[in-house]
Amino acid sequence: MADVVATNETIVVVGGGISGMTAAVEAAETGKDVILLERSPSLGGRVNQLYRYFPKLCHPTCGMEINLRRLRGNPRIRVLTLAEVQKIEGKAGDYKVSVTVHPRYVNENCTACGACAGPVTTEIPNPFNYNLNKMKAVYLPSAMAYPQRYCIDPSLIGTPEAEKAKAACPHDAIDLGMQAQKLTLTAGAVVWATGWRPYDAGKIQPYGYDRFANVITSVEFERLADPRGPTKGRILRPSDGKEAKDIAFIQCAGSRDRNHLKHCSRICCMASLKQTNYVREKYGDDGKSTIYYIDIRAIDRFEDFYQKVRADGTVRFIKSKVANITEDRESGDVVLHGVDTEGYHRYDARHDLCVLAVGMQPGADIRAVADVKVDASGFIEVASATDGIFGAGCATNALDVNRAVQSATASTLRAIQVVNRMAKVEGQ
Numbered sequence: 398m399a400d401v402v403a404t405n406e407t408i409v410v411v412g413g414g415i416s417g418m419t420a421a422v423e424a425a426e427t428g429k430d431v432i433l434l435e436r437s438p439s440l441g442g443r444v445n446q447l448y449r450y451f452p453k454l455c456h457p458t459c460g461m462e463i464n465l466r467r468l469r470g471n472p473r474i475r476v477l478t479l480a481e482v483q484k485i486e487g488k489a490g491d492y493k494v495s496v497t498v499h500p501r502y503v504n505e506n507c508t509a510c511g512a513c514a515g516p517v518t519t520e521i522p523n524p525f526n527y528n529l530n531k532m533k534a535v536y537l538p539s540a541m542a543y544p545q546r547y548c549i550d551p552s553l554i555g556t557p558e559a560e561k562a563k564a565a566c567p568h569d570a571i572d573l574g575m576q577a578q579k580l581t582l583t584a585g586a587v588v589w590a591t592g593w594r595p596y597d598a599g600k601i602q603p604y605g606y607d608r609f610a611n612v613i614t615s616v617e618f619e620r621l622a623d624p625r626g627p628t629k630g631r632i633l634r635p636s637d638g639k640e641a642k643d644i645a646f647i648q649c650a651g652s653r654d655r656n657h658l659k660h661c662s663r664i665c666c667m668a669s670l671k672q673t674n675y676v677r678e679k680y681g682d683d684g685k686s687t688i689y690y691i692d693i694r695a696i697d698r699f700e701d702f703y704q705k706v707r708a709d710g711t712v713r714f715i716k717s718k719v720a721n722i723t724e725d726r727e728s729g730d731v732v733l734h735g736v737d738t739e740g741y742h743r744y745d746a747r748h749d750l751c752v753l754a755v756g757m758q759p760g761a762d763i764r765a766v767a768d769v770k771v772d773a774s775g776f777i778e779v780a781s782a783t784d785g786i787f788g789a790g791c792a793t794n795a796l797d798v799n800r801a802v803q804s805a806t807a808s809t810l811r812a813i814q815v816v817n818r819m820a821k822v823e824g825q
Contacts, residue, residue, distance in 0.1 A: 405585045406820055407432060408812050409494050411482055412590035412760070414442020415798055416790025416805040418464045420588045423809040425473040429816060432582060433468075434480040434496060437524075439542035440465070442592050444798055446525060446616070448623040451671040451797075452702040458541060460798070465543050477580075478544065485587060485767035489785030490819030494582040500575035502549035502559075507570040509537055509545040516561040521550050523627070526620045529635075530627035535562050540625060549573075585819055586785040586812035589769075589777060590805060591761040593791035596651035596658055598753050603721035604650065606753060610636035611731050612722060614650075615668050615754045622675040632679055634750055636729040641750035642680050645733055646672065647719050648690040652756035660774045662756035663795040666694045669754045670706045677711055687713045687748065689733065715744070722751060757795040763788075785815045 406429070410420045413435030421433040433440075447457045468474055477498055484495040503513075514535040522528040525539050534550040547570075553559045554573060563571040595616050598606035606612045611634050613621075624630035634641045646669040651657040670693075673686040693714075695703035706712055720735040731751045736743050759775040769786055770778045776795075777788030789808035790801035 404430070404583055405491050406430065406816050407582070407584050408586050408588065408809075408816060409434065409492070409582055409584040410588045410590060412442070412592055412789075412792070413437075413440035413476070413478070414590065414592040414790070415444040415460065415464070416592065416792070416801045417442070417588070417590035418468060419802050419805040420590055420789050420809045420812075421474050422464060422467040422471065423806055424588075424813060425471045426467070427813055429473065429813060431474045432584075433474060433476045434482060435476070435478045436481045437538070438478050438501060438546075438548045439538040439544065440468075440476065440478070441539065441541060441543070443616075445539060445541055446527075446620065448619050448626070448675070449671065451667045452699055454671065454674060461541055465541075469543075476544070482766050485786065489815050490585050492584045492587055492785060494584055494587065496580045496582060498578045498580060500551075500577060501546070502551075502554065502571065502573055502575050503547050504570050504572050504575075505546070506568045507546040508568055509547060510567070511537070511547070513547055513549075513562040513566045513571060516565050517553070517558050519553060519556075519558055521552065526627045527614075527617045529617055529620060534558070585816040586787065587767075588787050588789050588805070588808050588812050589763055589767075589792050590789040590808075591759070591763070591792050593757040593795070594760045596662075596756040596758055598650060598755050600657060601651055601753070604647070604719070604751075604753060605722050605724065605731075609722065609724045609731055609751075610634070611641075611724070611729055611749070612751045612753065615646075615665070615672065615752055618672055618675075618752045619668075622672070622679075630679075632676065632750075634729065639749070640680075642676075642683055643685045643747075643749045644676055644687070645731070645746065645748040645751045646686060646688045646754060647733075647751060648688065648693075648754050649718070650753035650755050653691065658756040658758060658774065660756075660795060661694065663694070664797050665754035665756065666690070667699055667702070667797065669752070670695065670703055672752065673706055673709065673712045677709065682711060684711055685713070686711060687715060687746070689715050689717050689719050689735070691716070691718055715746075717744075757791060759792060761792075763792070785812070787811050 479499040517535045519534040520531040523532040534553040620626040652662040676684040717735045787808040789805040
């Protein structure tokens with residue numbers, strides 16, 4: 398890491414998802430030096446784990462490929478993966494960012510040929526698929542991974558299989574002696590773009606996520622529908638591997654709830670509306686989707702998308718806050734219990750699979766590393782014009798991809814203004 402050079406005119410971007418990548422390329426293309434830090438082995442974040450965007454239902458590779466091309470082609474951007482921020486100290490124009498870079502055990506000689514993974518049999522949970530399946534302990538994080546470089550899980554280090562992986566590599570890319578490195582970066586401004594994480598569905602006890610195999614989350618369903626996912630795009634029940642053709646979607650699972658997340662997570666309604674399209678694509682008129690909702694929040698240009706789904710004969714809407722879920726032990730079916738508030742009819746509705754539209758919460762708590770104000774939900778409050786640490790994307794609020802990109806661009810502009818202002822002061 399000796400080639401990492403940073404000055405008080407450098408902008409450090411923390412988080413390599415769509416917001417962080419946007420911030421990095423926007424800053425670099427105005428002539429600023431940028432160091433982009435990502436704590437996982439590759440860039441892309443949650444967007445990279447989507448099957449499709451709403452409302453156009455195009456694949457994430459569209460936007461991601463453009464951003465990666467801009468990023469790769471700009472010499473002003475330095476990307477550090479497996480990099481974890483420990484502390485941010487200082488003031489606008491003069492920050493010290495303490496970073497730990499964890500070992501990948503694979504160096505820059507790697508061509509992603511995959512030879513190292515050949516002799517390895519040890520498997521670990523696959524975080525890209527939300528642990529729905531397993532992968533080898535020597536792995537490429539995803540097909541769109543950047544950098545395109547394999548990783549070795551730390552659990553393999555010191556074992557005979559690690560030595561086999563090293564021996565199989567034809568490019569001398571395996572370095573089993575890699576150690577964590579400590580860096581202190583100087584920065585004029587910091588953009589905090591650490592994204593979001595799904596709310597822990599296991600905390601919503603009446604829904605039985607941690608007890609019933611056929612209750613899953615919306616992010617897990619996204620991976621099931623993806624042809625590159627754990628089931629090759631087949632919508633199968635976790636309990637028995639059977640096709641799930643009758644699917645319940647529960648809105649506000651953990652959001653707008655005093656016992657969980659008080660805020661509206663914004664994307665959940667649109668995510669479920671989008672996912673009903675997956676069901677139709679797989680099964681046509683044989684598929685059934687039922688959306689249990691408090692109210693549908695499809696704002697601005699998304700109203701047309703909502704109305705299109707509403708007109709689909711395979712999709713049913715029930716205005717209700719589901720009270721609880723039970724399981725038919727013999728069949729594995731899930732049974733939803735509640736009251737349809739349009740007519741106040743009680744229901745005990747049986748489905749093959751239940752998908753919880755879980756809420757969004759900040760991906761990392763910035764207060765652990767810096768003195769920055771957050772709101773009641775943990776999102777970064779809008780900084781004053783004199784500050785030099787700026788939240789971007791879902792670090793500031795629950796946002797969809799479009800609004801996260803807009804937020805990142807705005808935060809980058811403010812960071813550039815801080816750096817320019819400090820450079821002007823120093824030049825006087």
